Amino acid sequence: MIGGRQPLRGRKLGDRRVRVERPHAAYFRWTGKGVMTAKAAASTPTTGAGRAWAAVRRFFLGRPLASVEELGERLSKKKALAIFSSDSISSSAYATDEILRVLVLGGVAALAFGLEVSIAIAVLLIAVAISYRQVCLAYPTGGGSYSVSKRNFGRNVSLIAASALLIDYVMTVAVSTTSAVEQITSAVPALADQRVLIGVAAIALITIGNLRGLREAGNIFAIPTYVFIGSSLLMIAIGTYRIVIGGERDEFQPELLDQVGAIPEQVGVLLLLRAFAAGAVALTGTEAIATGVPAFQPPESKNAATTLAVMAALLGTLFVGITFLAVNFGITQLEFPETQTVISQVARRVYGDGSIPFYLFQSFTALLLFLAANTGFNALPRLLAILAGDSHMPRQFGLRGDRLAFSYGIVVLAVVASALIVFFNGETYLLIPLYAVGVFIDFTISQAGMIRHWLRERPPGWQRRLAINAFGCALTAIVAVVVTVAKAPTSLIVLVLIPSLVMLMLTIRRQYEKQAQELHVREDVVFGGAHREQRAVLPVNGINRAVVQAVTFARTIADDVRAVYITEDADEGEAMRRRWERQLPGVPLVIVESPYRAIVEPFVAYLDVLAETWPPDREAPVTIVVLPEYVAKRWWDRVLYNQTAKRLKAAIVGRENTVIADVPYRRDH
Secondary structure, eight states: OTTSSSOOTTOEETTEEOBOSSTTOSOOOOOSSSBOOHHHHHTSOOSHHHHHHHHHHHHHHOSOOOGGGTGGGOBOHHHHHHHHSHHHHHGGGTHHHHHHHHHGGGOGGGGGGHHHHHHHHHHHHHHHHHHHHHHHHHOTTOOTHHHHHHHHHOHHHHHHHHHHHHHHHHHHHHHHHHHHHHHHHHHOGGGGGGHHHHHHHHHHHHHHHHHTOHHHHHHHHHHHHHHHHHHHHHHHHHHHHHHHTSOOOOTTHHHHHHTGGGHHHHHHHHHHHHHHHHHGGGGTTTTHHHHTGGGBOSSHHHHHHHHHHHHHHHHHHHHHHHHHHHHHTTOOOOOTTTSOOHHHHHHHHHHOTTOHHHHHHHHHHHHHHHHHHHHHHHHHHHHHHHHHHTTSSOGGGGOOOTTSSOHHHHHHHHHHHHHHHHHTTTOHHHHGGGSSHHHHHHHHHHHHHHHHHHHHHOOTTHHHHHHHHHHHHHHHHHHHHHHHHHTTTTTHHHHHHHHHHHHHHHHHHHHHHHHHHHHOOOTTOOOOOOOOOEEEEEEESSSOHHHHHHHHHHHHHOSEEEEEEEESOHHHHHHHHHHHHHHSTTSOEEEEEOTTOOSHHHHHHHHHHHHHTSOTTSOOOEEEEEEEEEOOSSGGGGGGSSHHHHHHHHHHTTOTTEEEEEEEEOTTO
């Protein structure tokens, strides 16, 4: 045991052989295999249920990883591109739909502006990507806009940015999942009634993948991401060749060209702005790389910045390319689900209706939309961990699980996203209005923070960088307003949630600060070795092995030991006293009559009596309530035992000068 008495060398605990090195040392280390402290050994599963649960965890999550293995779990640029960029890249599958859905309201001629709108969004993407490249290099600890705004604007603004990011990441998971499910149900209508179940099951699988750790998640998600990218680029190349070289254009194209001169009057600036705002969903997820910089292999900042540039280039190419094909092929049927999505119509035109390449492309598009949810699973838990480190979130979110993943954040995200899918019945169009509003608020705050950063630091070339961020800040601020107005009134929910989250995080921070003040110990204070009196009180239900073990333990920690037996029958109490004095002499038994059959209240009342009868001129002793507990061998039996002990603990916890000690008894003791 710790402290050197009775070393555990060679002692067998449960199904593990324990060996303690340096038994007289004050510090031991558990390797997870053969060397552990007495405390660690006691926590090792020894029951059948404990071993079964450990086996299930190992099967789904893999073996536990030591902290020193964290560097090996870092991501290469190729795997990081698949993990952090799946959300952004997958948006090319539906961003064009959003643009054309709005433009078609201005008539067929208005669709000619689809390409111009997509190019304008691509320019915005370039500005945002360049800005976040600078964030990666300037703030290598991760956190993205939260870290930028915290450094440059202070706590309150940084919490606004963090709140917007949290909402966006949750919506990323929910929207990407429901979009993928709709792709499946479009191909197999019989599954339409099961869309909620399919969505929740998909989130569960992605959760397991992330709980296994980043490296294995990268292996799972890399293949479909790169296949989608490759097949999309091939589709764009073939389609562009047919249009530019082969002159293959839709029959409506001459009509579009004839109406160009009348388009401004028919469309109007407002419609173009709405189309721009609708297509701006393509930018969601762009900030994920800047948030997850610590997940990259060294040099983290440089690798993250390079990956961000590649992601932006791929997204811009796919988005503009698909829109170019859609406009030139005259794709105007946008009413979903009566007709197919834009990208499916483009693929059918390029690869051939009913061909194997077409179905493969559609399959990987749906799969990528599922995997796009993984961006939120990687970025949100890391952001929660950073917030927890700053005491704005419960500190559990900063803890890593067995596989070095931020398990608490992953599980909470899965639960919240699944609840949204259930609440909105798996309907994407109901979730979309909540999407993208927060991310543009976040973009604006981030770039405004970078403006202040350049003005303060003024490194070489800061004027050029300042101009880029200033342009991006103005642009994203306009888009944030347009998106909010265009998606009102549903988008106003986000504007209510953001300040609510800020207040929650400030409340958590104040609570931690208050707790720190209460527990603070001045460095100049020296605590003496004066021994405070202790007494042990045991609630007992009779004489059995668990009670005998608890009495034996109580005698080792206090000289004043007394047992309390609560009964409604005085004669039964006296019979119990006679047996107690015969079998456990030296430990007084207090009989507490309870005519109303209560147990907890009479025991607490007895503790009150002990406290009141203590001499006022002496320091009150520490009362140790020793609870005998029987540990059932099977997990399904445990509901039958220790329920009274749980109620007693709930009633006593926090009581002044009172400590609770559980003494578990197992059958093999």
